[in-house]
Amino acid sequence: xxxxxxxxxxxxxPLVWDVMTRVSQTAWANPGSRHQLGRKARxxxxxxxxxxxxxxxxxxxxxxxxxxxxxxxxLALFGLAHxxxxxxxxxxxxxxxxxxxxxxxILVRQGWTRHLIPLDDNGLIVEDSLTQLPWNxxxxxxxxxANNETGVIQxxxxxxxxxxxxxxxxxxxxxxxxxxxxxxxxxxGVSALSFAAHKFHGPRGIGGLLLKEGTPFSPTLxxxxxxxxxxxxxxLVTLAAGMATALQLATDNIDTNxxxxxxxxxxxxxxxxxxxxxxxxxxxxxxxxxxxxxxxxPVNDGEALLVTLDLLGLACSQGSACASGSSExxxxxxxxxxxxxxxxxSLRFSLSRMTTSDDITDALKILSHALGERSPRDx
Numbered sequence: 281x282x283x284x285x286x287x288x289x290x291x292x293x294p295l296v297w298d299v300m301t302r303v304s305q306t307a308w309a310n311p312g313s314r315h316q317l318g319r320k321a322r323x324x325x326x327x328x329x330x331x332x333x334x335x336x337x338x339x340x341x342x343x344x345x346x347x348x349x350x351x352x353x354x355l356a357l358f359g360l361a362h363x364x365x366x367x368x369x370x371x372x373x374x375x376x377x378x379x380x381x382x383x384x385x386i387l388v389r390q391g392w393t394r395h396l397i398p399l400d401d402n403g404l405i406v407e408d409s410l411t412q413l414p415w416n417x418x419x420x421x422x423x424x425x426a427n428n429e430t431g432v433i434q435x436x437x438x439x440x441x442x443x444x445x446x447x448x449x450x451x452x453x454x455x456x457x458x459x460x461x462x463x464x465x466x467x468x469g470v471s472a473l474s475f476a477a478h479k480f481h482g483p484r485g486i487g488g489l490l491l492k493e494g495t496p497f498s499p500t501l502x503x504x505x506x507x508x509x510x511x512x513x514x515x516l517v518t519l520a521a522g523m524a525t526a527l528q529l530a531t532d533n534i535d536t537n538x539x540x541x542x543x544x545x546x547x548x549x550x551x552x553x554x555x556x557x558x559x560x561x562x563x564x565x566x567x568x569x570x571x572x573x574x575x576x577x578p579v580n581d582g583e584a585l586l587v588t589l590d591l592l593g594l595a596c597s598q599g600s601a602c603a604s605g606s607s608e609x610x611x612x613x614x615x616x617x618x619x620x621x622x623x624x625x626s627l628r629f630s631l632s633r634m635t636t637s638d639d640i641t642d643a644l645k646i647l648s649h650a651l652g653e654r655s656p657r658d659x
Contacts, residue, residue, distance in 0.1 A: 282594045282643045287428050287456060287572060287630035293481040293526055300483065300522040311515050312506065325517045328524035332488065335531045336458070336473075338465035344489045344510045345520055349455035349476030350379040352489040353422075355500065355511065356451045356472045357383045360420035361392065363496035367419035371395040373405060373434075375612030380422050380453055397423065397439075399615045402566040403432035410438055415446040420471075422451040426461065429612050429628055430563040431572025433461070440469035449495050455479055455487075459530035460538075460569055471495040477519070481632070482526030486519035537633040542570035545631055548640050549573055555648055562613060562626065571631040576618070577651070582625040585650060589627075594646040596629045 283291070307324040309317035326340075333340040346352040357380060361370060372384050374396050388394050395413055398406045405423070413421075421443055426433045436452070443450040449471035457463065459480025465473055472495065476487035491497060491510075503512030530537070549561055552575070560576040577585060586598050609623035618626075629643070 282639050282646065284629040284631060284635070284639070284643055285595045285597050286632040286635070287431075287479070287628065288597055289478045289484065290481045290632050291634060292483060292522075293529060295529065296482055296522045296526045299525045300518050303521040304518045307517050307521075311517055312504070321515075321517050325515050325520050328517075328520035331524040332520075332527055335527045336463045336465045336490065337467070338490050339493070341508070342465070342490050342493065344491065344507045345516060346474075346487045346489055346511055347485055347516075348478070348487040349453075349474055351511075352474035352476070352487045353377075353379040353451075353453055353455075354383050355489055356474055356491075357387070357420070357422060358500045359497045359510070360449050360451060360472065360495075361387055362498035362500065364419045367417055369393045369395065369414055369417040370419050371397055371413050371421045373397045373423045373615075374399050375427075375610075375615030376422070376424055377428055377453060377455075379455075380424070381611070384422075392419075393417075397421075399612070401617050403427060403430050403563040403612065403616050404566055405434055405439065407438045410442055413442075415442065415448060418446070418448045420449045420451060422453065424453045424456075426454070426457040426569050427563075427612055428456045429572075429610055430566075430574045430616075431456075431569035431630075432563040433457070433567040433569065435567075436468065436470070443471075444469055456569060456572075459527060460534075460571065462531075462534060465490050465492075472497075477523035477526055480526050480530040481634070483519050483522040486516050486523050488523070533633075538570050541631050541633060541635065544635055544637065544640050545571055545573055547637075548629065548631075548643065549575075551644055552647065555644075556651060560622065562616065562618065571635075573629045574613075574626055575629065576622040576626040578622060578625060580625055580651065582627060585625075586627060588650045589646060592646045592650060594643050594650075596627050598627055 307321040309321045311322035311325045329340045329343055333343050384394055398409050400406050451472040452470045454473050455476050458475035471492045473490040478484040499510050506512050558578055562574040582598050609620050613623035
């Protein structure tokens with residue numbers, strides 16, 4: 281099976297598995313316990329926090345461990361909203377990930393007013409719209425840094441500057457960005473940032489929320505005093521060590537990985553366009569993650585093509601994995617003013633540093649077979 285669905289999840293790096301195996305055997309105790317075994321687990325846990333914060337240029341105390349990206353985003357949105365309930369207005373980009381759009385639906389049902397930030401045809405924020413937001417009434421703003429479906433990367437400067445100018449917290453969903461882009465939390469100009477380990481060859485079941493010091497925030501989970509009371513519960517020592525290792529590997533080799541992945545992605549798109557000139561690559565004119573390609577096949581039913589490719593041995597996706605089972609067209613593609621039939625006929629292919637040149641060769645052959653045409657490389 282050729283795996284081109286890395287934006288949904290990535291395979292665990294063997295080095296990460298080795299670290300987690302060792303930690304699970306040597307630091308298995310509850311880090312809240314005061315005996316020697318507990319103190320040893322605490323040391324491993326805090327070392328992981330220090331390592332992750334260092335990779336993201338954040339203060340270790342700003343990092344709260346979560347169970348993944350969805351919890352981190354939910355925690356951020358509800359925490360920011362409840363900290364300033366008198367505002368009762370917030371802004372979110374159109375076509376956002378369900379981890380943000382669904383919580384925003386709940387806030388609306390609770391009486392909050394939602395302001396949508398529109399996207400242009402290339403998937404970028406319409407910057408002229410930002411000045412129309414009711415800045416004096418906003419409790420917070422949330423946006424996707426790198427879109428999980430199209431890979432389009434937002435330029436945050438205008439939005440960040442306006443948020444800082446009006447003292448409005450800005451939450452950044454960086455789940456697809458961390459591990460793929462250089463991240464400097466200190467200079468990004470955001471108040472909160474969410475990420476997840478399994479997007480960069482780390483373990484599933486752990487993520488993180490970075491909170492800038494002084495950001496108004498109200499916890500929504502209650503129990504013990506772990507994670508400074510923001511996210512109570514017995515700490516995930518083994519998973520934290522795994523995430524720290526995975527992120528260190530990703531950031532230490534980010535330039536090499538980016539070159540490798542982008543070269544393969546560009547080859548994939550170029551050869552596919554050569555063989556099938558009618559395809560449309562969404563967000564092609566925008567800055568994109570080096571690993572992501574969202575392609576419309578105008579004369580092929582997207583769902584049927586997805587099933588065919590799976591049977592032929594190519595794993596990809598139709599939209600976000602978190603929206604699996606939904607019959608609705610991709611919200612982000614509709615927000616980019618893409619006709620519904622093209623949105624329905626679009627598939628996402630996403631690579632990782634583990635993707636090989638042979639994988640791309642085989643993927644192109646499978647696609648051409650599924651589309652009923654021969655690849656130019658086969659002629």
